[in-house]
Amino acid sequence: MSAFTHRIPVLFQHCDPAGIVFYPRYFEMLNATIETFFAEAIGWSFSEMHVHQRVGVPLGRIETDFHAASRLGDVLDWTLQVDRVGGASLAMTVRASCDGEARLTARPTLVLVDLDRMTALRWPDDRRAALERHQGGQTP
Amino acid sequence: MSAFTHRIPVLFQHCDPAGIVFYPRYFEMLNATIETFFAEAIGWSFSEMHVHQRVGVPLGRIETDFHAASRLGDVLDWTLQVDRVGGASLAMTVRASCDGEARLTARPTLVLVDLDRMTALRWPDDRRAALERHQGGQTP
Amino acid sequence: MSAFTHRIPVLFQHCDPAGIVFYPRYFEMLNATIETFFAEAIGWSFSEMHVHQRVGVPLGRIETDFHAASRLGDVLDWTLQVDRVGGASLAMTVRASCDGEARLTARPTLVLVDLDRMTALRWPDDRRAALERHQGGQTP
């Protein structure tokens, strides 16, 4: 299956005094990509998760390589593929590029947790199956 | 030499609907720690760098492990030690803890760049010497 | 002429521990609406302004009324109409609603400035004419 894609323009609010994207804003975009992936590709919105079911997907770990700077007015194409669905974990590769030029590659590992107890939860079978359908996606 | 330390309270603006620190806000705190380290320990403020000398220290790479969630009202103790000063690069280990409990460990690699050309610059000798004095710091 | 409209979903990154949009994030959305208005309706992108022409449109003043809280998963419809184009100033009314329910009304006044001298600049005639075409728009 092809990778999930999500387009985000670089806005004024993302840029620093050097005129390039400030990296905490990249992590906001990455979270927006993961949030949109869950809503659109898995059918499980963050609103349903957090508000109604009291579960969340905080990061356990993330590695990020920044390949080139992004500037005001660039349009970033984010792609997300699932690498591995563990018991409660989810390893992904998320990439951002602009006009085909790589900007960053991130490898986040999320953990499904019970927000009230902050304990790990096993992925429900239907969600696991949906996540596994996004494994091995080819990025453009 | 002991590690550089910087204390940041967890404010309302850092927390998400799950009531815990949203990870892009951790990266804002990490950047504030690095910025304060440069100003106070190296004597080279981001204002002097960016505005007057047109140089910057964007990230080339960062690995981060999140050990436990932080909550509204926690006070985070950030520590920074220099691992290696390369030609233009700077590898660090930055940790955050609360009352001695580890919250995250980040290993950022910065690159000194000419902001107008976006090319790597060699660390000036005096800055390099100052950075090397913070190598091998012991974190609490 | 009808008001300029711009749709922004309420994402996880916009919400606070109370589960509602944190007001500084509303001001990020408001800025994104103004930025998109300049790019799409006036044909003057913030990138062209800030990077190439060294002009900007900082706020001189803003009044905001918050009518009702917005929650994770809401989709906000932002509308912008021009109230008055002064010598260097621009008064607007910007509203956000969700499914027709008013969420906030903001009345920002921008000032066109030379970024290097931080002095007010007269609107160029063609930009002024374009802005005036958005006066008196009816909001939905």
Next chain:
Amino acid sequence: MSAFTHRIPVLFQHCDPAGIVFYPRYFEMLNATIETFFAEAIGWSFSEMHVHQRVGVPLGRIETDFHAASRLGDVLDWTLQVDRVGGASLAMTVRASCDGEARLTARPTLVLVDLDRMTALRWPDDRRAALERHQGGQTP
């Protein structure tokens, strides 16, 4: 009684590509000032409010005048005085200055609410008395 004061340095994360504080970041600083005022001057932390008592103080309205731009490296002195304590409302004047030069004046009106029902709550008598002790403060 003198006004409550709170000092916040302008960090890299607050500044935009024009090299000045981006106004949504001013509202983060304003919120941090109000949050610190409640914790230190009123003895009622946002953590106690939001997490334990499920009450909050969202904005009903805010007017803000921006007098001059703030730059990377500036240190802002925020002052807060209470103008009026209503049944459920709280009108304040909050000012930021740098080395005595006025940067902004904001007049926020907060409303005490029950977060679960989003209905207004009357200020408890002891909190009201504490707030009233900060009325009429003289700003420097």
